[in-house]
Amino acid sequence: MSIFIKTCYYQHLSSIAMAVCSSFCPQIPNHFRRRPIFLFSSRPPFPVSFKAFSSQGYNDPSKDKLPANIGFLGIGIMGSPMAQNLVKAGCDVTVWNRTKSKCDPLISLGAKYKSSPEEVAASCDVTFAMLSDPESAVDVACGKHGAASGMSSGKGYVDISTVDGETSKLISQHIKATGASFLEAPVSGSKKPAEDGQLIFLTAGDKSLYDTVGPFLDFMGKSRFYLGDVGNGAAMKLVVNMIMGSMMASFSEGLLLSQKAGLDPSVLVEVISQGAISAPMYSMKGPSMIKSLYPTAFPLKHQQKDMRLALGLAESVNQSTPIAAAANELYKVAKSHGLSDQDFSAVIEALKGKLQQ
Ligand SMILES: NC(=O)C1=CN([C@@H]2O[C@H](COP(=O)(O)OP(=O)(O)OC[C@H]3O[C@@H](n4cnc5c(N)ncnc54)[C@H](OP(=O)(O)O)[C@@H]3O)[C@@H](O)[C@H]2O)C=CC1
Numbered sequence: 590m591s592i593f594i595k596t597c598y599y600q601h602l603s604s605i606a607m608a609v610c611s612s613f614c615p616q617i618p619n620h621f622r623r624r625p626i627f628l629f630s631s632r633p634p635f636p637v638s639f640k641a642f643s644s645q646g647y648n649d650p651s652k653d654k655l656p657a658n659i660g661f662l663g664i665g666i667m668g669s670p671m672a673q674n675l676v677k678a679g680c681d682v683t684v685w686n687r688t689k690s691k692c693d694p695l696i697s698l699g700a701k702y703k704s705s706p707e708e709v710a711a712s713c714d715v716t717f718a719m720l721s722d723p724e725s726a727v728d729v730a731c732g733k734h735g736a737a738s739g740m741s742s743g744k745g746y747v748d749i750s751t752v753d754g755e756t757s758k759l760i761s762q763h764i765k766a767t768g769a770s771f772l773e774a775p776v777s778g779s780k781k782p783a784e785d786g787q788l789i790f791l792t793a794g795d796k797s798l799y800d801t802v803g804p805f806l807d808f809m810g811k812s813r814f815y816l817g818d819v820g821n822g823a824a825m826k827l828v829v830n831m832i833m834g835s836m837m838a839s840f841s842e843g844l845l846l847s848q849k850a851g852l853d854p855s856v857l858v859e860v861i862s863q864g865a866i867s868a869p870m871y872s873m874k875g876p877s878m879i880k881s882l883y884p885t886a887f888p889l890k891h892q893q894k895d896m897r898l899a900l901g902l903a904e905s906v907n908q909s910t911p912i913a914a915a916a917n918e919l920y921k922v923a924k925s926h927g928l929s930d931q932d933f934s935a936v937i938e939a940l941k942g943k944l945q946q
């Protein structure tokens with residue numbers, strides 16, 4: 590514990606130096622530059638960002654029990670950069686992944702490794718999990734040698750995976766039955782924001798755990814929302830991704846229509862970028878979509894999973910979502926043609942004549 594506090598203290602000092610230097614050194618990465626610091630404060634020396642709903646984090650002197658060991662389960666496209674940001678921030682991180690080799694770069698950076706979720710949870714104060722889907726999230730948390738087997742009172746489990754509310758509640762029940770705390774914390778933002786520590790956390794569950802892990806969320810993200818009861822974070826995430834999936838499907842139709850109408854789709858991307866429907870997603874993905882290239886940031890199979898779960902949510906509250914339902918069909922077509930592991934922008938292929946035959 591004391592080593593951890595010292596590490597963070599020295600990081601605080603170096604943050605001060607960084608803050609001074611950054612006014613003069615434009616090459617200092619934004620990741621370091623953006624973190625506000627307390628220069629004259631008796632509070633714990635943690636970098637605390639000014640973020641949505643983040644006023645009650647580690648900078649509260651009454652919260653003196655700091656987690657010393659952080660576990661991270663699921664080292665995929667998102668888990669890898671997120672865990673890396675924790676290691677780079679000086680946290681004592683222990684990792685596990687079903688495919689062990691994906692942990693190797695993190696181990697090289699100084700992370701520890703344990704051979705099961707149970708062992709990670711048993712050796713850590715707080716364990717994060719970033720898994721594919723409801724099935725894998727439940728399996729890793731509640732299955733044989735799952736995290737719940739290693740949890741006990743005083744520990745915390747933070748599930749960042751995108752799942753439905755019912756799955757999150759099930760995991761919460763298993764974790765809380767051990768006496769530990771639970772927080773769901775799915776993220777908005779993809780591979781690049783994960784690398785840059787710019788994710789948006791949509792959390793719900795135990796508020797005390799939210800307060801405890803706040804500084805760690807801030808190492809990985811730019812803002813965080815606390816939304817109350819378990820299920821609300823999952824629902825918020827599914828609504829956001831349902832909108833995103835429909836936007837991408839509609840954008841795909843527009844690109845192909847512009848081409849068929851004899852227009853240059855690159856000009857369409859430029860026109861969109863200057864108007865009221867501008868979105869970073871269109872400018873980022875449009876140019877490669879025009880070249881039929883889909884380098885994976887957000888796998889199409891996960892987008893289709895999110896559309897499916899969002900439609901389930903809509904049905905459960907009797908809300909009509911015909912646009913999302915139509916978009917979901919396109920993702921299903923794309924999946925059935927082997928595009929699951931491509932970026933979700935590959936949904937455009939489902940609108941090209943050759944896939945529809
Ligand atoms: N990529 C993105 O842009 C974003 C993704 N998300 C969400 O985050 C989660 C992770 O996404 P991402 O990192 O992209 O996905 P990846 O497919 O890259 O990683 C999935 C992770 O889950 C593990 N996993 C899958 N099935 C099992 C299982 N049965 N048992 C144990 N582990 C399993 C994988 O292990 P292994 O390596 O062994 O396959 C891997 O660590 C998903 O819920 C996704 O919807 C949220 C925001 C953005």
Ligand SMILES: O=CCCC(=O)O
Nearest residue numbers: 751777778779830887
């Ligand atoms: O779940 C994935 C979200 C991707 C994004 O927000 O860009």
